Amino acid sequence: MKRKSMGRDHSMCVQPMFLIGTRDQAGQNNFAPITWLSVTHDGQEYLIVISLYGxxxxxxxVQATGLLSANLVSVSLLPLVDRLGNVSGNDGEKTGMACGVSEGEVLPVPVLDESPFVYELEVAGSVVTGESETFFCHVRNVTVDERVDMTGEPDLTQLDPVIYSGDYHSLHRHLGTIGDFLQ
Ligand SMILES: Cc1cc2nc3c(=O)[nH]c(=O)nc-3n(C[C@H](O)[C@H](O)[C@H](O)COP(=O)(O)O)c2cc1C
Structure with missing residues (x-):
C-alpha cells in the first residue's frame, strides 16, 4: 500500500456516537451528542472515558453531579443528534425532544427511551488538557434493548450504531469473533 501524507490537521478517528444525559442541580435534564468516548480498565473494572471540550x-x-448516562446512538436517533448538537443547554432547556426520557434504573440520570444500549455512569476522576476535560467513569449499570441477543458478544448490527468520522456512517456486517481469522 502506498499512503500519502496529509499533514497534522486531520483528527479523523473512527468512533461510535453517544448522547450524554445529565441533570443540573435545579433538576433540568440535558442531552448532547458526544463521540469522544472510549474505555479503559483500572485492574478491577472497566472505566468509560468521555472527553468534553469547552x-x-x-x-x-458532570462536574456538579458526577453523574451521567451514555446513550448509544442508533441510526434512527440521528435527527435528535443533529438537533441536540446545534444548541447548548447553557442557553436554556433544549425543546422539541422527539424522544421519551426515563430515569436510570440505578442512578438518578436521564435516559433516552429509544437508545438500544445505555450506560449509567459515575465519575471516578478527570484530567484537564487545555480546553478539554476527560472523565473516567465507573459503570453502575447497563441497560440493553431486550430484543438484542446478549448471550455472547453483542452483534452490533442489531444495535445499528452510528459511526462517526466527521460524517455519519452505519454498520452492515458482523464479521466474526476473536480467533476466527487465525491462519
Ligand atoms: C456529531 C457530533 C459529535 C460531537 N462530539 C463531541 C465530543 O465528542 N465532545 C465534545 O465536547 N463536543 C462534541 N460535540 C459538540 C456538542 O454536542 C455541542 O457543543 C452541544 O451543543 C453541547 O451541548 P450542551 O452545551 O448542552 O452540553 C459534538 C456535536 C456533534 C453534532
Whole structure:
C-alpha cells in the first residue's frame, strides 16, 4: 500500500456516537451528542472515558453531579443528534425532544427511551488538557434493548450504531469473533 501524507490537521478517528444525559442541580435534564468516548480498565473494572471540550452544559453538569448516562446512538436517533448538537443547554432547556426520557434504573440520570444500549455512569476522576476535560467513569449499570441477543458478544448490527468520522456512517456486517481469522 502506498499512503500519502496529509499533514497534522486531520483528527479523523473512527468512533461510535453517544448522547450524554445529565441533570443540573435545579433538576433540568440535558442531552448532547458526544463521540469522544472510549474505555479503559483500572485492574478491577472497566472505566468509560468521555472527553468534553469547552464550557458546554454537559461538562458543567458532570462536574456538579458526577453523574451521567451514555446513550448509544442508533441510526434512527440521528435527527435528535443533529438537533441536540446545534444548541447548548447553557442557553436554556433544549425543546422539541422527539424522544421519551426515563430515569436510570440505578442512578438518578436521564435516559433516552429509544437508545438500544445505555450506560449509567459515575465519575471516578478527570484530567484537564487545555480546553478539554476527560472523565473516567465507573459503570453502575447497563441497560440493553431486550430484543438484542446478549448471550455472547453483542452483534452490533442489531444495535445499528452510528459511526462517526466527521460524517455519519452505519454498520452492515458482523464479521466474526476473536480467533476466527487465525491462519
Ligand atoms: C456529531 C457530533 C459529535 C460531537 N462530539 C463531541 C465530543 O465528542 N465532545 C465534545 O465536547 N463536543 C462534541 N460535540 C459538540 C456538542 O454536542 C455541542 O457543543 C452541544 O451543543 C453541547 O451541548 P450542551 O452545551 O448542552 O452540553 C459534538 C456535536 C456533534 C453534532
Amino acid at each position: 464550557d458546554k452544559k454537559t461538562r458543567k453538569n
